[in-house]
Amino acid sequence: MLLHTPKELKQAKWIALCLLVLSCVMWLNKANFAHYKIIASLPLHTALETATIVIFSSVFIVCWNAFGERRKKSSVILAVAFLCTAILGFFHAISFQGMPGFLQAIDMHKSLSFWLMSRLIVALTLLGLTLSSRDTFSSPSQSVAVLVAGVLLTAICVVFILIAPEYVPLTYSAESGQTTFKLVGESLLIGLNVLTATLLYRQAVRIKGEHAEERLHIDRASLFVASSTMAMSEVYFSLYTDTSDIYVIAGHVYQFLAATAIYRSMVAVNIHAPYATLSAANKKIARSADELSVHKERLTGIIETAIDGIITIDEHQNIILANPAAAAMFGYAIEQMTGTSLNAVIPERHRKSHGSHVKKFGQTGDTRRKMGGNFEDFYVTGLRASGEEFPIEASISSLMENGHRFYTVIFRDITERKIAKEKMAQYHSQLSQLSSALQSIREEERKHIARELHDDLGQLLAALRMDLSLLQRDAEMSGKSQKALSSMDQLILTSITTLRRIATDLRPRALDEGGLYFALQTLQKDFTQRHQIECQLRADEDLLNLDDAHSTAIFRIIQESLTNVTRHAKANKVVIEFERTTDELSFSISDNGRGIEEEDMRKSRSFGLVGMRERVKAMQGEFSVGSNHGEGTRIEIHLPLASTVFSESGA
Structure with missing residues (x-):
């Protein structure tokens, strides 16, 4: 879900707009406001900076310790970033011109260098939050490593600025005050914060509740106010000419407001949102319990009305559940079956082997299996209360519960099916025998017909052709008669060829010879x-x-x-x-x-x-x-x- 409501986003927009209007009035009337000087500006500056440092330190505490060692990567980065910012802010405050022991221009250069570094870390961190779409959990070792690395790098930077400030780009000079580098740095910070504020506002408007869980959980409304206010504060800090200038105090006030908004957003992310999630989870658990009760009643109804028998046994093969269909199938009442041994419904000759099969099935780790092995033995045998045996088609499943294994058998009486199968097998056998007999009879008939055609009709046609051959030798026959006899001879030859082919198709003599x-x-x-x-x-x-x-x-x-x-x-x-x-x-x-x-x-x-x-x-x-x-x-x-x-x- 979102960490803000449309109402909160609207409020954030109006707050930022009002602060911007007020700032524009002050910026456009710089000549008038330049006459206002703050009495005891150093204590006020120090107080506001100290308050900001305290808030940033609180952000570190909230992000780091909200839920023990279970931290998200975003929380780790925020915690380390704002701890480093608080450290740099502290050195900025104590090295500010006018503090005891820090009265030279070089001290102001150091202070402003600490300032630019701390605000750059905040600006880049907030911008990174807007560009990141997903979040994952970080291991304790990873979190500590990031913290140590961040603090160590910050310490190196602090020591370097204090010992060798001449190697750092100049941010303040006694003659001109703020340097070009300082103003460029302020402009960069303004641009980064404006970009971050724009992205945060667009994301807050666009993201809906269902899709928010797929994105990084941040309070975009509060961070929008923070980025906007920080951008305005940087404008104030780029315009002042004297440390007692009202713009310096205004900038610190805006920085304090930005720190407050950041703290509120971090509290929402790391405390309010998780507890809200836990509350929603509790409600979900309550709904799940109600749904579970409904499902239990539904399952009970299904078991009670099922036409298949259902029996559940424990690891000692004692019946702990039997539905009405199972009791009716075996000829018992449900009360009679519950608590008795499964052997009561198994023929005596199968009890030992059946028990070992069930135990072996439980040891294999399989969760379900069809009972029976092959095509001829896909069923087991049951025993009715009357002593009558009957075939059962069954499947068995196993389940571990509280360290104990339970088996559930679902079965049905297949007496009629077994009888029908035996009849079908008998009919099939008879049909196969009939088919074989018909094949043999047909083959014998073919052999007989082929022999008759070859031996009788074939001999007759051959004799007829011989007679025609003798007639063709008669010299007294006319040419027309000779032509007719030649045609008849050709027809008889064709008939003999056809006869041999038919006889061969019926029964090839080559097979017998x-x-x-x-x-x-x-x-x-x-x-x-x-x-x-x-x-x-x-x-x-x-x-x-x-x-x-x-x-x-x-x-x-x-x-x-x-x-x-x-x-x-x-x-x-x-x-x-x-x-x-x-x-x-x-x-x-x-x-x-x-x-x-x-x-x-x-x-x-x-x-x-x-x-x-x-x-x-x-x-x-x-x-x-x-x-x-x-x-x-x-x-x-x-x-x-x-x-x-x-x-x-x-x-």
């Missing part, structure tokens, strides 16, 4: 020739000596993969690669086409992929589809091999 390796070679050559897509087969014949079922399934998987490449991949190269170990056969089909999207693999009408998965599953293998190193598609299949899988030729 030469085995899987020979069939894949034929498929590779035919695919390359028919679709103009480069196809490489990387395999050894010894790797592919398999029984008929595995050979047929692998051939169909590769055949379907090549069909998909032709239809969807837009590729110009396909690689089929086999690897075989003692107990596993792995092969992959990869292309350099456009690849396959996730949604394409999940489409319900992707029967080709579904068929391949089912074939692999029937052989207890693993099937995966993915990207081929950033481009194209790669299908990988891993099949376990038993001794019965090998064909007789490869046994």
Whole structure:
């Protein structure tokens, strides 16, 4: 929040304006006011300077000791700056011309040098506050180091001015009074203070409550008055001609007012604002307590009405909280469960292991975990009051409170889900068996149809072509008849070729006559020739000596993969690669086409992929589809091999 109110800022503006008007009247009537001399000006000067020094010393005390060793960097800088200012002000006062033992012009030069240094420190410190936007805390060691450094540098400057004043730019001479250097220094101080006052006023007007916490906490209204008054005082000090001049006293009065404003701002920053913050914090704590009570009631309502069971146990596994859903699930009243051991709701065979698991979970430092391990065992078993066991899906969390660990278990009865899962698994198994049976039946039908086409219809077409060939040799036939017979022969030849292709697609004879390796070679050559897509087969014949079922399934998987490449991949190269170990056969089909999207693999009408998965599953293998190193598609299949899988030729 801001350390001033709009009302205070308005008051500060009017104070500065009134002082400025009064000063302008005095400055513009210098000739008239020059006649006024102050009787006993030295004691009055000393009194005002002493009061200013006391106030600056008080600023140091407030900034340094307000909250012990917990100091902000701004407070440390302010404390050190005003302590150094007070020290220099003291030497200015005692070395002022007219003080006992200090009656020469050189003493006035020393005094004014102390004066310029002290006011320059104040002006630069206030300007630094306006230019700094954030504040942080300073460690005790850093604070002491800054204090020692500041006091040491000040002491060096004091000794240097007292011992060797001739090396310091002249500020006063017996003939001319104030020197040009002194007047330039006063002008610089006036400019710095006017700039600081302007910045402070603009910041005070612009900064709003929400954003004030992001900025340095200073009372900008009071410091605006201080900077304005210090600028006016420097004008007075640049205009006087004699130490008894009224302008000297007026300047000291303005300096005293500026010191008072600075002291008030430092009190606001270091005492009033922190205590106001503490008061606001206390109110916030009270509101937090009320909110906590509301949240507690809300949480209690949620626990009481939750359809999931909730149980909290201590580190000895005694139930200390149970909601109505948990009590109803286990067949107890809430009062019966509270205070009893958790073993009452766990089957006897699981109690020992369950207790050790819970204890181990607490020792790991984890805060929550799902109970149960894998896909087949994602639940635990509960025990009802009637002795009936039932499956539970549960999660457990742990919490340390006052040195004791507590565990909370949230669970639900999944009896119906477990039954449904078992039925689904049974249905899935039956469907897989049905799919496998249908694949086998379809393969047998294909084999039968291919054999019938090749052996019967193929032989008939071949015989028909032979008869046509004999007719073509008859010399008595006309040219027109010869032409018709030649056309019929070409049609029969085309039919035979088509018949062989259909029979090969249904069941390649190479698979029965030469085995899987020979069939894949034929498929590779035919695919390359028919679709103009480069196809490489990387395999050894010894790797592919398999029984008929595995050979047929692998051939169909590769055949379907090549069909998909032709239809969807837009590729110009396909690689089929086999690897075989003692107990596993792995092969992959990869292309350099456009690849396959996730949604394409999940489409319900992707029967080709579904068929391949089912074939692999029937052989207890693993099937995966993915990207081929950033481009194209790669299908990988891993099949376990038993001794019965090998064909007789490869046994």
